[in-house]
Amino acid sequence: MIFQLLLIFIMIILAIAASMFKDLVNAVVVSAAVSLIASILFYFLQAPDVAMAEAAIGAGLTTAIFIIAIRKTERYEK
Amino acid sequence: MRKIISIIVLVIIAAGFVFTFSQIPFGKDKINVAGYYIERGIKQTGAVNIVTSVVLNYRGFDTLGEVTVLFIAALGLGAVLFIERKLKEGIKDKEDKKRKASLILRTGSRILFPLILLFGAYIFIHGHLTPGGGFQGGAIIASGFLLMYLAFPRKSINKRTSNIIESVSGLVFVGIGLLGLVFSGYFLTNFLPKGVPNTLFSSGIIPIIYIAIGLKVGFELTGIIDDLLGRSR
Numbered sequence: 001m002i003f004q005l006l007l008i009f010i011m012i013i014l015a016i017a018a019s020m021f022k023d024l025v026n027a028v029v030v031s032a033a034v035s036l037i038a039s040i041l042f043y044f045l046q047a048p049d050v051a052m053a054e055a056a057i058g059a060g061l062t063t064a065i066f067i068i069a070i071r072k073t074e075r076y077e078k
Numbered sequence: 079m080r081k082i083i084s085i086i087v088l089v090i091i092a093a094g095f096v097f098t099f100s101q102i103p104f105g106k107d108k109i110n111v112a113g114y115y116i117e118r119g120i121k122q123t124g125a126v127n128i129v130t131s132v133v134l135n136y137r138g139f140d141t142l143g144e145v146t147v148l149f150i151a152a153l154g155l156g157a158v159l160f161i162e163r164k165l166k167e168g169i170k171d172k173e174d175k176k177r178k179a180s181l182i183l184r185t186g187s188r189i190l191f192p193l194i195l196l197f198g199a200y201i202f203i204h205g206h207l208t209p210g211g212g213f214q215g216g217a218i219i220a221s222g223f224l225l226m227y228l229a230f231p232r233k234s235i236n237k238r239t240s241n242i243i244e245s246v247s248g249l250v251f252v253g254i255g256l257l258g259l260v261f262s263g264y265f266l267t268n269f270l271p272k273g274v275p276n277t278l279f280s281s282g283i284i285p286i287i288y289i290a291i292g293l294k295v296g297f298e299l300t301g302i303i304d305d306l307l308g309r310s311r
Binding site: 048049051052053056057060061064065068069072 | 127129201209210211213214217218220221224299302303306307
């Protein structure tokens with residue numbers, strides 16, 4: 001229970017950090033970490049199906065797609 | 079002035095939400111359908127994984143819609159990027175093809191790629207027995223292809239074959255639904271024998287549809303990555 005609360009706390013901090021970063025690559029990596037923690041929490045809440053989808057799509061593919069998009073456009077937020 | 083208007087609009091929206099949610103009793107189980115699924119899911123569908131029995135049997139039509147949404151998204155992305163590529167002629171991508179990935183990435187991905195594919199296939203073939211299913215397995219397969227795309231910048235999947243697999247698996251889904259209409263009178267009815275629960279060949283049409291969805295989602299997401307990187311052609 002304490003472990004889950006700690007994870008939720010870290011997740012909130014990372015989510016706030018993702019919105020604050022000016023460097024978009026940092027923001028994408030941090031939001032991937034948010035997805036990863038969300039998938040761990042889904043597993044603790046006994047929803048392994050959702051956890052799997054979150055880990056594969058949220059933390060894996062979405063991050064890659066965002067990074068490709070950043071490489072094609074601009075890296076820093078104005 | 080704009081700030082005042084936006085604050086008024088926000089207050090109206092908040093009042094609407096408060097009014098709506100105060101009508102709903104908190105924490106009470108108003109919907110009895112979950113208990114129904116848990117009690118009779120295995121007997122009626124033969125799938126041990128209750129989530130799968132809901133996703134593909136009780137709510138199969140919604141899943142068809144979900145697959146269609148993903149298909150349309152991939153199609154739209156491909157169309158937008160195709161127009162852009164025609165305008166720009168991709169100067170960046172030609173530089174990209176000369177680059178080489180590091181030795182560790184190349185060697186590691188060569189070993190990991192078949193294992194990732196095997197794992198993805200396991201996830202969607204055993205969708206009715208263990209957690210996971212077509213969408214998860216497809217996403218895992220696509221992440222395996224993503225690894226290969228990162229490791230070997232010069233290579234790409236055969237777009238034609240992947241398109242054929244994608245269309246055929248989509249047609250299999252709809253075709254099985256129509257066969258249900260023919261045999262039992264409803265779209266996507268589980269008309270095949272249910273078999274013994276907890277074995278691979280059980281729960282009728284569910285494994286077939288999940289294999290189709292897994293292949294479709296996997297190649298669709300791979301196609302999205304391919305379009306974004308501008309690899310093939």
